[in-house]
Amino acid sequence: MRFFRVLWLLGILSACTGNALPVSETTPYKLFYGLTLSVSGIDPHINQNAELGIVLRQVYDTLVYRHPETREFVPGLATSWTISEDGLIYTFKLRENVTFHDGTLFNADAVAANLERIMNPETASQRARLLLGPLTAYQVVDNATINLILSEPYSPLLDGLSQVYTAIASPKALKEYSLLRYQYHQVGTGPFKFVEYVPEDRIVIRRNPDYAWQPDFYAPLAENAVQEIEFRFFRDPATRAAALESGDADVMGELLPLDARELANNPEFTVVPAAIPGQPLQFYMNTAQPPTNNLAVRQALIYATNRNAIVDAVYQGFSPIAWGPLAAVTPFYNPGVVDVYAYNLDQAQTLLAGAGYEDSDNDGILDLNGAPLEVTVIQPAWGLVPEVTQFLQDQWRSVGIRAVIEPVPGFTSLLEEVEKGEYNMVSFDAFGLDPVVLNARYLSSGTVNWTGFSNPELDNLLLEAARQSDNELRRVAYGQSQAIIMQQALILPIRDYVNLNAHSNRISDLRFDPYGWFPLLYNVTITPDD
């Protein structure tokens, strides 16, 4: 009797663990795409993660696109645009006969509804609002014309409008669903329709048969073009290659370099490295904290770093060495920074000796007035940074610099450490095609000025570069900015980012947009399994 009661209790427990898998309708042209982070949200206007862009680039169109190869601005939902003489009014002529996935007609009012949503403080946009810069108002001229009005000239606006974060969503759907619920019911005009989003599990999109307004860079659709895409999350980098090999995913991004090297030798897979424009992997140097307040120390730290060794060992040679504050694939990159701080131990030692450092107590670490030459490095856990700092620690020791590593497990704790201000170096970086990413980081008043550097000349150049619409003038201003940043040795650049993607050879024609993170899946074809 007692025994049965125990059994019964156990029975309740086990009944709680039952699990039923949902059955979904399938097509032989279904693609499984591995995402690398489980995202907190995928509303393009609200959230800021790159994963949402991987999915939603296929669901939405933007007013303009950037050509994947030339990186020029090309028509999207806007067929043409003009910029007023003073740079304050952008006039967009809109494409006609475009419909959203819910049948709503696309027009100037639809664009207005989206701008309104992004600009509304209630939306609490994490990225989209920043991309619109000093946009203050808009004006619907007619059904197919809209003016965007700025409070000051801001040439990165077009770049902002080409990004998926400013995607144009159906005004009907935006109205129908609350700010929080919209992400589960997204409606765009793009080549794929949004089917479902199950947090932590999957996002599914399906081919939009009515799509006829694609940008010019897409090829005509092949017979075996992919019809349905299911995105799945693979948070743990170590499991990503295994998921590809076991067929759980057909495409995977952010592979570990060693895994990518192995897959490259496997005839069943193709590795597609995508260069990421914007900032390289780098360490900001805090100019407000000794000893990195001393220019000679900052320069010596760069000279004493053997980047070749790091890129070879940690990144398996997949990444170009970084020399300046912008990756080489970024527009307006200044190639003048190359080799300026080439690995040179003598130079590092000379600089440190010149600054008065010597090893007076013979412990292998230099000192000045009794204080050892010690730099504190905040080390995030991602992007193989811990492996990199291992190398830095060893390399710097050989010139008598001691590195104290301050590991942080997540972004919140990184921000806390930065806030304390007691660091000498911190690794962080932002991506993007427009060098305007530099502004918030190097302007004296920048919201994320982690070098603590303040210089009116640099301020003027950066502000001018954002205001100026002439590309050659922008090139000059950003070129000089990059030069100043490196003359002042404000960062230790390590390597340009390369997203290591790989896909199974049952799919082909995978390519990436010029931001590097976001695939263009319109033309991807698939050979169905038998």
Next chain:
Amino acid sequence: MINILRFAASAVLTLWLAASLTFVALRLLPGDAIQAQYWEASAELQATLRQNLHWDEPIGVQYARFLLALLRGELGVSLYTGRPVTEILAERFLPTTELAFWSLSIAVVWGILGGIIAAIDITVISAIFRLIIGLAVSVPIYWTGTLVIFVVAIHLGGVRENSALPALVLGFHTGGVIARSVQSNIQDIKQADFVRTAHAKGLFPSYIVVQHILRVSLLPVVHMIALQAGFLLSGAVITESLFQRAGIGLLLLDAVQGRDYPVVQGVVLMIATVFILLNRFAELLTHQLDPRLNS
């Protein structure tokens, strides 16, 4: 009736303590979820967002607001996803229950058998089992977990799909504690007078073990097993993060790292509730099995 009332009162008190301690601990941690998501935005926007969450009010007022919401049964929404905490908990509850159930099953079988074998002295085998039990008790879970992932990933691949592995790892450690207690119980009782009497009566040794020793020595183990819930839950945090299983443990870890106050609160309250219920369950179960306790 009085028993139930007493239980309810102590349960409420425990929950209140858990909620309050978490409330204080979270606010002592530096950094917050707004900063983590809007770090590039202007200070004004950050201030507005904090204001919307009433974080500009005195801490006492915030605490009162929090308790009132709790009384109404409101756990709030995640500061990251905006989803109701109850919805998130419901979603994450199953994987963890599943993990806990299988781990506990493995732990009970291996703990009891292992403990018996280790205790009854069959020379080398018992010594080996004592060693393994020692490992299970003293080696941290993440060590075994990493080792298992390493070995399996190299030889089999597909660690993520394999849901038996985390249960095995967690079950191994949980079972260690059970085995240790079974072992020492048996060893104690082996010295007891009635066992000596049984031997003196000339009873067959294996009959003595099963009928006399095991019956008595396994009783306290039942309570012990139910109490392993706490170990299982803390073990789940580590196991789930190692094996990247989207359960309560990983949820708690992510929420603490991201300072997602409502989610942390929700998980803590849920764990506390489960803990209280399991304790009660263990009590009832021991009373069922051992009528002596009812008198």
